[in-house]
Amino acid sequence: xxxxxxxxxxxxxxxxxxxxxxxxxxxxxxxxxxxxxxxxxxxxxxxxxxxxxxxxxxxxxxxxxxxxxxxxxxxxxxxxxxxxxxxxxxxxxxxxxxxxxxxxxxxxxxxxxxxxxxxxxxxxxxxxxxxxxxxxxxxxxxxxxxxxxxxxxxxxxxxxxxxxxxxxxxxxxxxxxxxxxxxxxxxxxxxxxxxxxxxxxxxxxxxxxxxxxxxxxxxxxxxxxxxxxxxxxxxxxxxxxxxxxxxxxxxxxxxxxxxxxxxxxxxxxxxxxxxxxxxxxxxxxxxxxxxxxxxxxxxxxxxxxxxxxxxxxxxxxxxxxxxxxxxxxxxxxxxxxxxxxxxxxxxxxxxxxxxxxxxxxxxxxxxxxxx
Numbered sequence: 001x002x003x004x005x006x007x008x009x010x011x012x013x014x015x016x017x018x019x020x021x022x023x024x025x026x027x028x029x030x031x032x033x034x035x036x037x038x039x040x041x042x043x044x045x046x047x048x049x050x051x052x053x054x055x056x057x058x059x060x061x062x063x064x065x066x067x068x069x070x071x072x073x074x075x076x077x078x079x080x081x082x083x084x085x086x087x088x089x090x091x092x093x094x095x096x097x098x099x100x101x102x103x104x105x106x107x108x109x110x111x112x113x114x115x116x117x118x119x120x121x122x123x124x125x126x127x128x129x130x131x132x133x134x135x136x137x138x139x140x141x142x143x144x145x146x147x148x149x150x151x152x153x154x155x156x157x158x159x160x161x162x163x164x165x166x167x168x169x170x171x172x173x174x175x176x177x178x179x180x181x182x183x184x185x186x187x188x189x190x191x192x193x194x195x196x197x198x199x200x201x202x203x204x205x206x207x208x209x210x211x212x213x214x215x216x217x218x219x220x221x222x223x224x225x226x227x228x229x230x231x232x233x234x235x236x237x238x239x240x241x242x243x244x245x246x247x248x249x250x251x252x253x254x255x256x257x258x259x260x261x262x263x264x265x266x267x268x269x270x271x272x273x274x275x276x277x278x279x280x281x282x283x284x285x286x287x288x289x290x291x292x293x294x295x296x297x298x299x300x301x302x303x304x305x306x307x308x309x310x311x312x313x314x315x316x317x318x319x320x321x322x323x324x325x326x327x328x329x330x331x332x333x334x335x336x337x338x339x340x341x342x343x344x345x346x347x348x349x350x351x352x353x354x355x356x357x358x359x360x361x362x363x364x365x366x367x368x369x370x371x
Contacts, residue, residue, distance in 0.1 A: 006307035007356045010189055011260075011349030015253060019245055023195070026241040036237050038217075045240040048247055049184075050202060053176040057209030059201040060235025061216050064163040064185025067199035068096035070233065071181045072131065074201065074211040075157045077102050081130035083159075086116040087317040088336040089135040093161050094318050094327075096183075102130065104327050106319040111335040112277040114290070114343075115142035118150045123331065125150075131157035136165035136175050138313075138345075139191065139257075139287035143279050144170055144178040159183070163199075166192040167254035169283035176202045181212075186235075186243060191257070191287050192250050198239040256350035257286040263354055264289065264346070267361040272368050273299070274342075288313065289348035295368055296344050302367020303346075308360050311345045 030041060042060050050058035061067050077083060079101040085094050087106040094104040107124040110117045116134040125132075132151050134142035144160070151158040162168075163185035165175035176182040186198035201212040211228075214221055219230030261284075265275060274292035278284050293299050296312060303310045317336045319328040347360055 007309060007347045007352075007360055008349075009309035009311055009345060009347050011347055011352035011356070012189075012193075014351035015249075015256075015349070016246075019249070023242045023245045026245055027238050030237045030241050038234055039237045041237045041240040041244065042235050045235070045244050045247070046200070048244060049200060052247060052250070053174045053182075053202055055177050055202050055204045057203050057206070059209055059212040059216060060240060061199045061201060061212075062233040062235065063197040064183060064187060064199040065092040065096055066231060066233040067163075067183035067185065067201050068093065068133075068159070068161060069099045070212050070215045070231065071159055071183050071201045071203075071208070072096060072100040072102065073215055074203075074208045075131055075159060075181060077130050077157070080128060082126060082128040083131045083133050084116075084121050084124045084129060085133050085318070086120070086135050086137070086336070087319045087333050088114060088314055088339055089137060089161065089318065090163070090314070091318065091321060092163075093133065093135055094324055097133070103128075104318075104324065105129065106317075106327060106329055106333065108333040108335045109137070109339065111338055113140060113143075113279045114138070114335075114339050115140060115279060116147065117143055118146040120335065121147065121150060124329070125154055125156070129154070129156060131159050133159050133161060135161040136168055138276070138290050139164050139168050139285040140276065141165060141168050141170040141175050141178070141279050141282045141284065148179075162202075164190065164287040165285055166190060167250050167285040170279065171281045175285075177204070180205060181208050186239065191253065191285050192243065192246060194239040195242050196236070196239055198235050198243070200235065253350040254285045257348060258283070260348055260352045260357060261286050261289060263357045264361065267358055269361050269364065272361070272364050273344075286348055288345040290343050290345050292339065292342040293344060293368075294342060296342055299344060299364060299367050303360070303363050306359070306363035306366070308363050309347060313343060313345055315340050
């Protein structure tokens with residue numbers, strides 16, 4: 001890329017900047033309190049985020065990866081079990097399965113929505129399958145209704161990887177309230193991003209939540225008796241304080257992201273590339289705006305020359321990652337392979353201006369010989 005970017009991939013900073021003084025004040029109050037671990041800020045954030053999502057329990061943990069690991073174990077997953085995972089996702093989804101002591105079994109994704117569906121998950125289910133682990137990839141919810149039917153029919157647990165989906169909805173319910181439990185990430189680049197690492201397990205199930213609370217604190221409820229071998233995985237007070245400032249803005253930011261997606265379509269981007277396809281009944285939160293193009297390399301080059309940031313995600317599906325090849329299935333996974341070869345994230349965020357959207361589309365047209 002030549003020169004500084006004029007259109008950033010993550011257009012969030014200008015939306016965040018007016019809130020930083022309030023974040024600093026909240027975090028200063030934490031410093032003055034002297035209580036830095038599992039204090040009043042974490043308790044308040046857990047209550048507020050559970051209410052936002054529409055579930056009874058939120059358990060703050062250290063990061064999104066451990067949110068999934070702890071959630072799997074809270075659902076009873078362990079050695080000898082298998083968990084069905086889409087191969088097109090971030091490495092941590094499968095890593096959490098292995099860290100929980102289970103075996104990931106990779107399935108394909110729908111070529112349009114890029115999510116696990118009942119049709120792609122069913123071939124991966126076997127006698128040892130314990131849980132389906134759909135990913136709301138790029139902020140687009142997986143079709144949880146049909147996945148719930150499949151899970152119920154096969155007597156399986158259903159865990160949402162909602163790391164990229166804070167603020168997304170499906171059929172009027174929020175992502176994180178659609179399965180037996182959900183794992184969220186508050187990594188800084190996420191739609192609800194903190195100022196360091198953070199994550200949460202959400203569930204309506206009292207026992208799942210109670211188990212998650214023990215597991216995050218060395219498998220203990222009282223620091224004296226340890227009933228499980230757990231983790232040291234707790235959301236920090238400083239992170240919770242910052243997240244409490246941002247959470248009330250999440251709906252507004254999600255609406256802005258959806259407006260940007262609509263502006264891309266209105267500006268004619270669909271004449272140049274394959275636009276993201278929303279799951280039926282979904283309100284995606286567009287953590288990333290990912291298009292498909294057979295000429296991805298040329299598109300990246302042309303966008304860069306115009307000062308537009310872009311990035312290809314998950315170009316190596318999980319079943320071809322060196323550490324996970326031993327779990328690779330015998331069957332082909334063409335939907336994931338096609339997306340891995342063609343997908344490209346374009347600028348997205350609540351601070352992206354209409355003029356910047358137009359600049360992206362113009363640069364894409366010039367790069368592909370259509371503008």
